[in-house]
Amino acid sequence: MIEPLLDPLVWLILLPLAWAVLAFVLGPGRGAWPAIASLATQCWLAFDLAQKVGAGGVANHVVGGWSAPLGIDLAVDGLSASMLLLTQAVALLLAIYARSYFKSDDPAGTWFWPLMGFLISSLNALFVSADLFNLYVTLELVGLAAVGLVAAGGGAQQMAAALRYLFATLVGSGAYLLGVALIYGAYGTVSIATLLPLVTDDAPRLVWIAGGLMVTGLMLKTALFPFHFWLPPAHGGAPAPVSALLSALVVKASFYLVLRLWLGPLQTVLPAFAWLLAMLGAAAIFWGSWQAIRAVKLKRLIAYSTVAQLGYLFLIFPLLAAHGALEAGVMQIFAHGMAKAGMFAAAGVLIKATGQDTVAGLAGAVERLPVTMFAFGLAGITLMGLPPSSGFLAKWLIIEAALAQGHWIIAVVVLAGGLLAAVYVLRVLRQAFLLTPASATLTPVPRMLEWSAFALAAASVLLGLRGVELMQLLGAMA
Amino acid sequence: MSTGFIFALTGAILFAAGVAGMILIGHLLRRILAFNLMGSGAFLVLVGLAQRQDVVDPVPQAMVLTGIVVAVAATALALALVRKLHALTGQFELPDDVDD
Numbered sequence A: 001m002i003e004p005l006l007d008p009l010v011w012l013i014l015l016p017l018a019w020a021v022l023a024f025v026l027g028p029g030r031g032a033w034p035a036i037a038s039l040a041t042q043c044w045l046a047f048d049l050a051q052k053v054g055a056g057g058v059a060n061h062v063v064g065g066w067s068a069p070l071g072i073d074l075a076v077d078g079l080s081a082s083m084l085l086l087t088q089a090v091a092l093l094l095a096i097y098a099r100s101y102f103k104s105d106d107p108a109g110t111w112f113w114p115l116m117g118f119l120i121s122s123l124n125a126l127f128v129s130a131d132l133f134n135l136y137v138t139l140e141l142v143g144l145a146a147v148g149l150v151a152a153g154g155g156a157q158q159m160a161a162a163l164r165y166l167f168a169t170l171v172g173s174g175a176y177l178l179g180v181a182l183i184y185g186a187y188g189t190v191s192i193a194t195l196l197p198l199v200t201d202d203a204p205r206l207v208w209i210a211g212g213l214m215v216t217g218l219m220l221k222t223a224l225f226p227f228h229f230w231l232p233p234a235h236g237g238a239p240a241p242v243s244a245l246l247s248a249l250v251v252k253a254s255f256y257l258v259l260r261l262w263l264g265p266l267q268t269v270l271p272a273f274a275w276l277l278a279m280l281g282a283a284a285i286f287w288g289s290w291q292a293i294r295a296v297k298l299k300r301l302i303a304y305s306t307v308a309q310l311g312y313l314f315l316i317f318p319l320l321a322a323h324g325a326l327e328a329g330v331m332q333i334f335a336h337g338m339a340k341a342g343m344f345a346a347a348g349v350l351i352k353a354t355g356q357d358t359v360a361g362l363a364g365a366v367e368r369l370p371v372t373m374f375a376f377g378l379a380g381i382t383l384m385g386l387p388p389s390s391g392f393l394a395k396w397l398i399i400e401a402a403l404a405q406g407h408w409i410i411a412v413v414v415l416a417g418g419l420l421a422a423v424y425v426l427r428v429l430r431q432a433f434l435l436t437p438a439s440a441t442l443t444p445v446p447r448m449l450e451w452s453a454f455a456l457a458a459a460s461v462l463l464g465l466r467g468v469e470l471m472q473l474l475g476a477m478a
Numbered sequence B: 001m002s003t004g005f006i007f008a009l010t011g012a013i014l015f016a017a018g019v020a021g022m023i024l025i026g027h028l029l030r031r032i033l034a035f036n037l038m039g040s041g042a043f044l045v046l047v048g049l050a051q052r053q054d055v056v057d058p059v060p061q062a063m064v065l066t067g068i069v070v071a072v073a074a075t076a077l078a079l080a081l082v083r084k085l086h087a088l089t090g091q092f093e094l095p096d097d098v099d100d
Helices: A008-026 A032-055 A080-100 A112-129 A132-151 A156-187 A194-199 A205-222 A231-237 A240-263 A270-293 A298-315 A326-355 A370-384 A388-406 A409-434 A447-475 B003-024 B029-049 B060-090
Strands: A060-061 A073-077
Touching: A008 A032, A008 A060, A008 A073, A008 A112, A032 A080, A032 A112, A032 A409, A032 A447, A060 A194, A060 A370, A073 A112, A073 A205, A080 A112, A080 A240, A080 A326, A080 A388, A080 A447, A112 A132, A112 A240, A112 B003, A132 A156, A132 A240, A132 A270, A156 A194, A156 A205, A156 A231, A156 B029, A156 B060, A194 A298, A205 A240, A205 A270, A231 A240, A231 A298, A240 A270, A240 A298, A240 A326, A270 A298, A298 A326, A298 A388, A326 A370, A326 A388, A326 A447, A370 A388, A370 A409, A388 A409, A388 A447, B003 B029
Parallel strands: none
Antiparallel strands: A060 A073
């Protein structure tokens, strides 16, 4: 009787919802401590779940005892468990960061805590959903919470960025929903497990259209080139903790969904699009890096770097038929998730200290803010893919899989992308190592702010040493 | 041609019209209306395609109800943002993305 109540799966959705509502009731700008305490618990729950899944395969939960099709089934396999783990870990560190970042009278932080809670809750719900329609609902919830966070700044630029993001995300999930409708029309079910044996090689044309619609919609939401237009203003214009949440976690949610469809119900249909996605991914790497190299503003630079780093994720699709590519993709999700959260967090400290959001304004930052610049550098090492970082591991796995299958062109793209990343990261570091101009005044920043950014960046490097455990977890696939 | 198929076909046309509206129209209120048209199109496809031999299938209806709730929430958020943008800039169109 009591057993369903003890399922960590449910609490991963309920806890953030609870602290979000609590933070809303407490009033503007409040609710940091419940969030941090609960996120620490969620980390433990996700870790516990990952261990269970790693040992025994798949965890299931039937919500309220009502089974599908009218009820909702939840399921966790290795892929979902690793996404849950990443989400809770990054969110916890960013919550600690955000508590010091938003002063009590900062209008940008007014509704940060409730919105962050809703975002984390819907992300967790997305990762544990076991049917295509529930995935649609959670995808939409993630989008709405994320748009709310972008708008939280309150200025005209932020409103415009939020609206642009909202329309992009609505068209994306609309296309996904139409795909779901077509699949239900063809098979009469949306359960991933039931669809798996039904969708065969000779699937009707309707299913191909559905696959195309769903992937296109999700590409729009993942900001894959050339659908990236909404990302730089949204991620570059938001307050630093929001940019970090969006770049590290939100864009990964729609990518997770592509991966889920690809490995699951649509595995006979989607591989036809593999090279198209890989080509767009390669274009994203070059275009995003080029824009990052010539960006004037620091946060724009980091946002364009996200466009580039997301490109790597799509390079794995032509390789997914053989072993190793999935591991490479998830390692890249982890590497980019932590490194980009760390980098945006470090950028937030630099902007607070120098009072301006430009690369040129960073002169002398190394002298005055060594910890933050060290964090920026560590995150940069992961983005460039230098050993022993997790970024190195991810790129190495992609290159290995590409060469094993004779697709050397993918390996070339990965190597070129690493060099381009070095150009824009070193551009920032070079500026920071210049002597401090005599006129510059730096506002002091809380030490906690610097160290939480550092923890994120350091984690992205150190994860490279613990890659084996993550691979083992991924081995527990449904 | 069954009635369900006619519904689905109409839904597909509405969806296409809605997407075209969301991409092409500059006025934000009209864009929000286009989004609702797009959503309704998808719901019509969902209900229409699922009709077999005139037996009513409750599952897509439950899904559409959920979908409507999501669409209402999205519309409300969009309207709130447009109001705020209008209060700040006096315009119902998106300003150009000023940066680099």
